[in-house]
Amino acid sequence: MAEKQSIILFPFMAQGHIIPFLALALNLEQKSKNYNITIINTPHNIQKLKTSLPPNSSINLLTIPFISSDHNLPPNTENTDTVPYNLVIKLIQASLSLKPSFKYIIQNILTQQPNHKLCIISDIFFGWTSTVAKELGVFHVVFSGASGYGLACYYSLWMNLPHRFTDSDEFPLSDFPEARLIQRNQLPNNISQADGFDDWSIFQRKNNLCDWVNSDGIIFNSVSDFDSVGLNYFTRKFNIPVWSIGPVVLSTGSRGKVGGINPKVCKEWLDTKPSNSVLFVCFGSMNTISATQMMQLGTALEKSGKNFIWVVRPPIGFDINSEFKYEEWLPLGFMEKIVETKRGIIVNDWAPQVEILSHGSVSAFLSHCGWNSVLESLSHGVPILGWPMAAEQFFNCKLLEEEMGVCVEVARGKSCEVKYEDIVEKIELVMGESSESGVKIRENACKIKDMIRNAVKDGEEDGVKGSSVRGIDEFLSAAGKSNKTTLNDRE
Incomplete structure (x- = not known):
């Protein structure tokens, strides 16, 4: 009988992190x-x-104690979805308090299952778990739901803060020259404002990223065929194995979301639209745009003449979980016009994203370039109109546009000036039937779709496994062969 193996997954408290961890589990x-x-x-x-x-799942769910009010956070604040952006760093700092409980949990598991191999898969924000694993002699890997390229830029920027040492609006990354030049307005706000002594810098540089070196490997929810440059950065940086295993994505049924729009209603509407005629607009589970930007985007959708599904949330400055005020935040008469023409659907808060992107009537995706959304889009050959807003999304967009040729950037950030004419132009460039650039972008998206399909081939037909299937097999083999992961071994 094969030796039993226990695998512990520990995602950070954010939907964009929990979703890929659940998919991996x-x-x-x-x-x-x-x-x-x-x-x-x-x-x-x-x-x-x-x-x-x-x-019918046998996956175990284990609670780790956490009381948000002990950390000057509102009661029951346990997910970035429920806090304003300025409190996200407080939640991240508070997560450091989980270390003693996490260590206790792992010690208990080792005691209760002394003959099991044990492997910890932790979040990119939980670098400290690698030191716990090292202390206890447990095999440990970091799991990134971000692209290798995007995370390489993000890691390099945090560890080196190159923008502090130049007045130029663009600069290279000294340890990641493959990214060429980074533009200052591509920096997320927390990096742009970082001086090495702020709360974000202290967390990333002293309590998180520096600990990755203690890990036994890194696994990425990505595909090596189009993300090798970023993956190779971490191989040479840490001299540890790096495995690409993506895409691991969830079906709508496993996301646990309620509200928004019924998937059946959404499908019935899409069924009435011609092939490749619909633009899907969604900025992820925790992003929104300013009221001014929202008004310009609404005008652009109206002027473009394209069919669309737009997932809306209250603009910046308003409670993101409050009721959406259509008459206040959208152009005058906007709702009446789309109802009359049946050209669009406005969805409050949530839509069945995978089902929408997989539908034949969808032509393009206006996205924040979160990596989960990128993979879901490209898995169905849908090109992207990029509007990155935070974290490594700016560098995902850079990868998609400059290296892969499947994206056109529409806007950058939550405070940039946006003109509806520019958005209309970009929509037409990607979706227009007579647009040569659009044809090329759509062709490239279909090529990436084929790469993804090949990466997840299980080898049953021709005996050849895809790169991502080999990646997860190699990771599991390394975890299983590790000689430091059972209590008996350590005794």
Whole structure:
């Protein structure tokens, strides 16, 4: 009988992190029944995860204690989805308090399952877990839901803060020259404002990124065929294995979301539209734009003449979970016109993204370039209109546009000036039937779709496994062969 292996997954408390971790857990569960899989998280996130697991799943959910009010956060604040941006750093800082409880949990698992191999898969924000694993002699990997390229830029910027040493509006990354020049307005606000002594810098440089070197490897929710430059950065940086295993994505049924629009209603509307005629607009689970930008985007959608589905949330400065005020935040008469023409659907808060992107009537995706959304789009050959807003999204957009040729950047950030005429022009460039650039972009997106399909081939037909299937096999083999992951080994 094969040796039982316990796998612990520990995502950061944000939907954009939890979703790929859940997808990975379900993927591992399908690989073998010999894995005892556990997801650890705080109480409210565990409750949400319970509604996302299939009824026949054997994945365990384990609560780690956390009281947000102990850290000057509002009560029951356990996910970035429920806090304003200025409090996100407080939640991240508070996550450091999980270390003693996490260590206690791992020690208990080692004691209760002394003959099991144990592997910890932790979030990119939980670098400190690698030191716990090292202390306890446990195999540890970091799992990134971001692209290798995007995270390489992000890591290099935080560790070196190159923008502090130049007045230029563009500059190279000394340890990642493959990225060529980074523009100052591509920097997320927290990096742009960082001086090395601010809260974000202290967390990233002293409590997180510096600890990755203690890990036994890094796994990426990406595909090596189009992300090798970024993946290779981490191989040479840490001299540890780097495995690409993507895309690992969730079906709508496993996301645990309610509200928004019924998937059936959405499909019925899409069924009435011609092939490649619909623009899908969505900025992820925790992003929104300014009221001025929203007005310009609404005008652009109206003027473009394209069919569209637009997922809206209240603009910056308003409670993102409050009711959307259509008459206040959208152009005058906008709702009446789209109802009359049946040319668009406005969805409050949530839409079945995978189902929409997989529908034949969808031509392009106006996105914040979060990597989950990028993979879902490109898996269906849908090109992207990029509007990055935070974190490594700016560098994902750079990869998509400059290296892969599947994206056109529409705007940059939540405070940039946006003109509806420019948005209309970019929409036409990507979606227009007579646009040579659009034809090329759509062709490139289809090529990436084929790369993704080949990466996840299981080898049953021709005996040749795809790169991502080989990646996850190699990772599991390394974890299984590790001689430091059972209690008996250490005794």
